[in-house]
Amino acid sequence: MRATWRWVRSDLRTHRGEALFAVLATAGVIASLLLSAALLGYAADPWQRVFNQSRGGHVWLHGRGGPDGFDPAALAPLASLDEVAAVSGPFRTAAATLETSGTRADVVLRATGTRPPDTARPLLTEGHWLTAGDRPDQIVLERALARTLWAGPGETVTVTLAGRDGPTTRTLYVTGVAETAEPRYRAGGGGGVGWILPGTLDRLAPAVTGQSVGLRLKDPDDTGYAVQRAVTLLGAERVDRVTTWQQAKADAGGDDRLLGQIFAAFGLASLLAASVAVAGAVRARIRGQAGDIAVLKAVGFTPGQVIRGFLLQHLGFAVAGAALATAATLTCGRWIPGSVGEAVALWPGMPGHRAAVAGVPAAAVLLIAAATALAAWRAGRVPPVPAARSAHPAARPLSALGRRALGLRLSPVLVLGWRSAFTAPGRARALGATARLALPIALMTVALVAWSTLGQFRTDPARMGRAAALTVRTEQPPAAPTAPPADPEAVLEAVPGVADAVPGAEFLALVPGQTGTITLRGLGTTGAPYPHTIAEGRAPEGPDEAVAGQGLLDLLGVRVGEWVRMTVEGRPQILHLVGRSIEPDHGGRVVSTTLDTLRDGVPGLRPAFHALVLRPGADPRRVAAAVAAAGREKAEVRGAADPADAPDAPRGVLAALVAVLALIALVELLTLIGTGVRDRVRDLLALRAIGLTPRQIGAAVVTAAALTALAAAVLGTAAGAALGHRLVDAEAAATGLGAGVARLPGAAVLGGLVLAVTVTGALAALAPAVRTARRRLVDSAGETL
Template sequence: FGAVGLVAAALALANAAGGRVLTQLRDLATLKSLGFTRGQVALLLLVEHGALGLLGVVAGAVAGWGVMVLMLGSTSVAPAPMLAIVGGTALAVLAAVGVPAWRGGRTPPIPDVPSGPPRGRLSRLARLALLVRLPPALVLGTRDAFTRRMPAFLTAFGLAVPMMMITIGLGVWATLDDFADHPEQVGQHASLYVRAGKVEPAEARRIAEKDPGVAEVYPGTEVNALSPGEARSVRVRAIGASSTPYPFPVVEGRMYGRPGEAVAGQGLLDLLGVEIGDRVRLTVGGTPLIVRIVGRNVEPDQDGEVLSVGLDSLSAKDAVPPEFYALALKPGADTAEVRGRLLAESGEGLEVQEVVNPADRLAVIRVIIVALIGVLALIGLANLLTASALGLRDHAFDLAVLKAMGLTPRQVMATLVTATGLLVVLGVGAGAAAGMSVVTSLIDLQGDTSGVGAGIGRAPSALTLTIAVLTAVGTALAVALIPARRAARAQVPVTSR
């Protein structure tokens, strides 16, 4: 998000700086006539526009630090990463304004006077509009949209980049929703963990199985194991029996079905350098544990560095008695009510703990997604507003001719909005398609590198994406309508008449 957002911001900044350079051509020509060199003029423009960009970088860094303090309650920030981010962003800003500044330095002492409106070939879309006999305003707008191919491409690209990242953000939101709605897909089939506490383990199991809201009871234990050649231990989770295993979400391979078989998280596979089908030798309390990894499961705990086996795969001294019981509830059962009944039935002797859903631990990401979507939308709209203003400047002579020919202000406005609207639809559509094509793979890549494992990514629903696209297009057209209305109300010069 940061890298792509920086690209979008640099593009918007370059367009804005380029537009200001175009409006200052006469002033720049005057400076060149007074003896300023190309380098001096370029440096002047670089300082002028770069200072504004650097001011924005500093303001953004301070605002980001303040938001971090409010959300995380921490004031300690590593100086090296912060300086690297600020320095890299400052270089991107200077590079973005450097190109328009260099072009402004090449302004001749006597500026070229535009001899006529921009010229170009009719696009296929404009020819199609003529063929189907659309209203004149729409035909003219279709022609203007692609008269200059490069500005049209940059405008559409400036909208496609933020829309692509917005689509990816919606995919992250959909993934978190999937975590919350289907916790069993991320290893949270059980809703409660019961420990014996002040009662006997057998009594704890009896109380759990007796509760009407409990569907299954899985006895389990967790031990630390050492691997040859590794300086630290890994977690071994033994739960259920190999014949009736705990339903882990296995995304590669298969579930273990007999003693000596296991499933592992991606983090453990990476740590040990093994693959599905390999045998692993571990040491649990001085007792060797040799298992064959038959599958990879989605593992949100311990950075994925967990090996899951059946209780019958451990030696008797490690597996009996079980340390806890994982309780899978019946559909519709309330977790808090079941927990209250278990505590009451045991006379507060049991230790009953609710399972924390990964979506709850990642709730702060939703706030970040909303903030990033807002920032990206503002960047895209600012870029569109700049491009629209430059387009109106390019087509000022056209507008005068159209008004002299008798087009009403509303028709002129429709022409301008159509020209911008086609680029908006193209950019937003392309960005949404690009985002949908990479969203699941990017989320799975993040899961793979964090140890949770691939197979968790979800794309936004068709309804969500449709609403996002329509909102983006509608907002962009509303922004493009501002300069269009101003141009439609402008008076036609007498010379044009």
């Protein structure tokens, strides 16, 4: 053992540069993986990020105002409860309706000061907070509410409150948009939050107000017990409603399942690619020391001592690199500009933080150890000095194709570069190196496929099941006896920018066995059908025909072509599923038919809304304002929810993943180039001896690296495009959206990736090529033996 340690120390002193590269390469890759894990948690669980960043409340208690509201004497003891860490409020509130550009939404107005509260603090994403300036009637909107109203900083909204003396209407100036960890606004599912100054609330609702108070707990698991104690302390008769962090997280988490699963797959694949790259560098270093190993065997080292020596040495490199990466990421990562630093700063409060910090480096070290053990075992089989020549890869003779290419006066640099890249010293080894380099490139291509797919929500919403950009609900009063009935479709289609107004109705239905609820929609008529996005089968054309989302097919265990039975408002409804549509709403648990089919069971059924299909290039916001101005009845216009509109949309995370994979590919490329130059040094020196100039030798090295990078890039992009298409479709099907949404990047993007990898390979080979071209035969006599 003492001899082994002495050899390890001597080897480290002799090869300081290689040892430093091994440690830094391992540290860089593991640091990139840790940053990637932080970014994945940052993007895949945005609610938790907002909750941690805003010090959100675990429990919100809502009650009435005035003498029937919370007892002021009982509010102070809330902070002294053992389970409570901090209290936010109490805040006076009022239920109201906001309207702008023909779009209306319910809102809970919350009176607060010119400084946001420390606990449950709204996070501004646009504009600024409330100020006591020249504009007294100000409001800050919750992000989902602002997106529904198409309202941003600098615009105005109309607020209406139902008071004792009649409704009160006032115009409010929007100063900002903020995120909150409370349940967000959903159409028909509860109002969002709007923050106003206390003076504004006094002018709007001087008497009719409510109260809300938020509690931040020491332990989230004590939520149920803390709610019981708080309600008992305040008085159960004074508490109208209680919302908890579990409800808010469940409300916000439904739209992120697809992203979370894709990111988890990316994380595992990136870990594998990083381990393969670092393990390849370890194997290359061991191969490069074949001559030293032969000498060790000659002086008496046993194969076991050689194996132990390499294992100890390279495990030390891996552990040192992992420790350096972990320490650097946790201490300095928060200072990185942009979302990366913010993600690292918030990471300790995210679920799975400790597991990721311990698991990512440990998994990388274990995979590196496994690869090192295999390479060390091969090192133990290296023969001693008499067979030293076999330790060097034997050069293959020039193939017939190469000789023919030279006979055709093709550039010898190109011929020798091709031979170096794919035939010498071993075809299997060259193919293996190309495959290892192609792995991170394939994952980069998968990331680009995910990027392109998410971009369809903006560029091609019809393909993502969003053919209708707007939904209009009208309050139609009874027509006068002498007035002809109005045609709402004709009125809406006359609005500039509207291509089609499709009538529709929506019901909740029970599945067979009454164990689950689905959504039944009637859209369009037999003569004017709705343009469903059909991924399988066809659109409904005849009576009792329908299309369903993937979530409904999975729930009922049926396929396209079968009949399904459901219960709608106490009556049975039997439909023939003739197709599968892309359904981004309600987890895909939607079945859609025509209004004519629903009218067979409900005579006189009137449309509850109209889905507006816009003309290409039409602005939904302007069309909504035009619809509100053109309609004779009160119209409520709502836009389709667009996951890509969220500021935490994962494009930045996908870009960071591409950067991580690019670093992994660079490590593999540098290893491949260094190994190739070392393995072919005898061939290059022989070429120097028969008359090739140093410039030609350097050009051959660069050409070999560029050709290898080109082959890996073509292989990686082709495999990544196929894999990404299947992966995105599989994850979309698992989340209920349905397969058929994946979109490949454009040819220009894939071609640019191939070109970038090829150029990077050529540039990375410049320095080794210059060193090789400057070598003299007398400096490398030992390598030619």
